Amino acid sequence: MVERASWSLGSALRNVFGARTIDEDTWDDLESALIRADFGPAVTEEIVESIKAQVERYKTTDPRDVQRMLRELVEERLAKYDPTLKLTERPAVVLVVGVNGVGKTTTIGKFAKFLGNYGRSVVVGAADTFRAAAVDQLATWAERAGAQVVRPEREGQDPASVAFQTVDYAKRTGTEMVIIDTAGRLHTKGGLMDELGKIRRVVEKQAPISEVLLVLDATTGQNGLAQAEAFIQHGGVTGLVLTKLDGSAKGGFVIAVQEKTGLPIKLIGQGEGIGDLTGFTPHVFAQQLVG
Numbered sequence: 268m269v270e271r272a273s274w275s276l277g278s279a280l281r282n283v284f285g286a287r288t289i290d291e292d293t294w295d296d297l298e299s300a301l302i303r304a305d306f307g308p309a310v311t312e313e314i315v316e317s318i319k320a321q322v323e324r325y326k327t328t329d330p331r332d333v334q335r336m337l338r339e340l341v342e343e344r345l346a347k348y349d350p351t352l353k354l355t356e357r358p359a360v361v362l363v364v365g366v367n368g369v370g371k372t373t374t375i376g377k378f379a380k381f382l383g384n385y386g387r388s389v390v391v392g393a394a395d396t397f398r399a400a401a402v403d404q405l406a407t408w409a410e411r412a413g414a415q416v417v418r419p420e421r422e423g424q425d426p427a428s429v430a431f432q433t434v435d436y437a438k439r440t441g442t443e444m445v446i447i448d449t450a451g452r453l454h455t456k457g458g459l460m461d462e463l464g465k466i467r468r469v470v471e472k473q474a475p476i477s478e479v480l481l482v483l484d485a486t487t488g489q490n491g492l493a494q495a496e497a498f499i500q501h502g503g504v505t506g507l508v509l510t511k512l513d514g515s516a517k518g519g520f521v522i523a524v525q526e527k528t529g530l531p532i533k534l535i536g537q538g539e540g541i542g543d544l545t546g547f548t549p550h551v552f553a554q555q556l557v558g
């Protein structure tokens with residue numbers, strides 16, 4: 268038997284889907300399960316109302332129809348956003364942004380491996396230059412992934428110059444993919460976005476930026492979104508990466524986060540291993556979430 272994911276609604280909704288008939292309890296149980304799973308009040312209400320209306324329209328009393336309707340609604344909502352990574356440029360430059368501790372370094376290592384599995388050559392740029400230990404950690408991950416690394420020449424070197432050198436390396440060597448790590452902590456307020464803006468300008472002089480991926484920790488759910496607000500507003504983000512979904516009970520965050528930010532989820536991390544990163548497939552996710 269396949270192990271059920273922590274974020275699956277399966278056990279929370281076993282009583283609902285396994286009941287003999289649809290009654291008032293169905294709606295109460297469904298609503299509280301969705302709220303607990305971090306769908307958020309607005310999405311929860313919309314989904315419950317929509318299922319209620321369908322149940323009335325089709326005059327069904329079978330709870331398994333509720334399960335099917337929920338699965339279809341979830342998939343439909345998830346599929347409104349395009350999860351495809353746009354990496355056709357050569358080099359394809361990807362900036363990875365997000366607050367500290369969300370799993371950015373690990374994600375970059377996994378992503379380099381993910382691209383390597385497709386036969387792509389990868390260079391990682393350590394443009395979060397303020398902590399030598401962070402640079403070493405990133406380099407270790409990149410090496411494990413079989414990617415090249417461009418490090419700052421000294422601690423605190425201008426991050427934009429490391430980004431420049433990384434893209435330059437890729438162009439000189441014909442490396443297909445560039446992944447640039449960026450700082451997640453504000454040294455001065457507003458400084459982070461200025462720094463990111465400078466990285467973008469410097470990179471764009473050499474090559475178009477294919478993706479700006481914002482990494483979010485799924486265990487913090489919708490609360491964690493507030494911390495990432497500046498990136499969402501000013502970072503030019505093109506897609507989301509959700510990490511730590513394996514330890515999260517907040518499966519509904521996956522729906523809420525796209526609808527709140529208007530940004531597609533492009534990758535999901537479900538473990539600490541280098542192979543634990545996958546693309547995002549709404550159909551598969553809806554199936555796993557609802558069962």
Ligand SMILES: Nc1nc2c(ncn2[C@@H]2O[C@H](COP(=O)(O)OP(=O)(O)OP(=O)(O)O)[C@@H](O)[C@H]2O)c(=O)[nH]1
Pocket residue numbers: 366367368369370371372373374401451510511512513514536537538539543
């Ligand atoms: N379970 C699980 N843990 C993860 C996942 N991704 C990252 N982690 C863990 O989260 C912790 C933080 O990850 P880092 O990659 O160091 O996070 P960061 O955002 O780079 O943090 P800083 O280096 O402090 O900026 C580590 O212990 C990782 O092993 C995931 O998908 N699942």
